[in-house]
Amino acid sequence: MSEKQTKTITKLLPCILSDEERLAFADQLAEANERVEEAIANRKSLMEQMAAEVKQAVGYRDKVNRIVASKTEYREIDVEVTFDFKKGRVIQHRKDTGEEIINRPMTQKERQTNMLNEPELDED
Numbered sequence: 794m795s796e797k798q799t800k801t802i803t804k805l806l807p808c809i810l811s812d813e814e815r816l817a818f819a820d821q822l823a824e825a826n827e828r829v830e831e832a833i834a835n836r837k838s839l840m841e842q843m844a845a846e847v848k849q850a851v852g853y854r855d856k857v858n859r860i861v862a863s864k865t866e867y868r869e870i871d872v873e874v875t876f877d878f879k880k881g882r883v884i885q886h887r888k889d890t891g892e893e894i895i896n897r898p899m900t901q902k903e904r905q906t907n908m909l910n911e912p913e914l915d916e917d
Contacts, residue, residue, distance in 0.1 A: 876903065 885895040
């Protein structure tokens with residue numbers, strides 16, 4: 794056997810860059826920085842969007858929870874309003890059930906509209 798044996802291997806070693814190589818890596822660095830900034834901006838936008846979606850979902854859940862807990866839901870219902878000028882009262886009845894929901898004295902403004910043809914409901 795010989796006293797020396799030589800073989801070639803590959804190793805990662807530092808190399809001094811030429812000016813041209815350095816400029817090429819500087820361009821790559823600028824592009825990489827732009828991608829990082831873009832990714833951060835996208836993440837922020839997505840987080841804001843997700844936060845809005847969560848807020849909306851929680852709001853809907855809370856609304857439905859209140860309906861279930863109270864066993865009632867507010868709906869647009871036609872209401873018949875009667876101005877009884879003789880008794881000086883305003884009476885309101887639900888048109889869907891006929892239930893009387895308000896029976897109160899007329900306001901001064903409502904009494905004055907008696908002189909006009911069409912009384913206006915004073916809801917102040």
